[in-house]
């Protein structure tokens with residue numbers, strides 16, 4: 001292939017073409033390298049590769065050409081120097097903690113993060129002497145006040161789930177760096193198509209590729225994107241030893257997911273925006289949470305920080321849990337599932353599913369009311385989606 005500097009190309013082009021090292025077979029599509037190990041030409045070459053003095057594959061726990069292609073492509077799209085793929089989004093978050101933290105360290109995390117992320121910090125890193133404090137995502141002063149001399153990093157998701165609140169990444173990056181901490185952003189909801197946290201000052205991006213990157217609900221996977229130094233020093237050694245590796249087949253599915261990510265994200269966002277405006281007009285709905293609406297508290301920030309407003313809408317029914325459940329149960333087309341980022345529209349009741357394990361007071365503090373319904377807007381015809389919601393309104 002001709003020598004191309006992919007940094008000169010736009011995200012849409014990188015997403016389709018970057019990362020493929022064409023083999024002697026001249027294949028047009030990236031092959032799946034279903035091999036666990038690789039052979040060396042001599043004992044000396046084996047020794048050189050093992051010590052890292054000569055580049056090349058050794059074993060698929062830590063390098064595989066199909067997985068490498070996915071990593072290279074996502075790194076370019078996120079404007080990061082390097083990406084490592086993992087077996088799931090949680091494995092990626094685990095890797096960041098295992099790579100960066102030691103007993104006695106402290107983490108500040110936003111309160112609204114993915115439930116298993118909370119459990120990871122509280123129960124697992126906590127078990128090994130890492131303390132985590134949770135703060136309000138949009139309260140920059142609270143973030144700064146929570147930082148201690150032993151704080152290693154700040155961790156957040158923006159937009160949050162399920163209330164779609166938005167944090168100012170640049171402001172939090174400045175706060176983190178002022179106190180010698182790293183800023184880690186879970187960019188699962190936006191993907192690099194809508195928001196590039198590393199360009200805004202974040203140090204590490206983590207992904208659940210399971211959501212929009214796959215986009216069709218097939219595979220579970222994750223990724224960490226950061227500087228060469230962070231990956232080489234802290235994340236790669238953990239992947240090589242810890243072994244939460246992405247399979248070549250899954251990497252191949254995610255590679256084709258990336259190829260259509262930009263068009264899918266725009267379509268998800270367009271439909272979600274129109275649905276949010278339409279929901280605001282319906283009776284029985286007390287509030288619609290969507291950053292594209294001028295009624296959203298961080299509407300201006302969302303306009304600045306994101307290229308589009310996202311594919312997830314949530315709304316509160318005035319009739320509380322009873323009406324929320326009635327609306328969900330009356331749907332015929334939508335999938336009742338907590339998953340998101342799929343071409344299929346999904347509908348869920350956060351208070352009794354994703355956030356059901358929280359104590360009622362904690363749920364109230366997080367603003368997750370019993371009447372709240374969350375929709376991850378898919379790519380079906382929007383009129384059909386509206387019709388389905390109307391059945392139970």
Ligand SMILES: *Cc1c(COP(=O)(O)O)cnc(C)c1O
Nearest residue numbers: 088089090114186188208210221
């Ligand atoms: C789903 C999700 C995760 C976890 O990813 P898995 O691939 O399911 O392990 C992490 N963060 C966010 C924001 C998610 O939505």
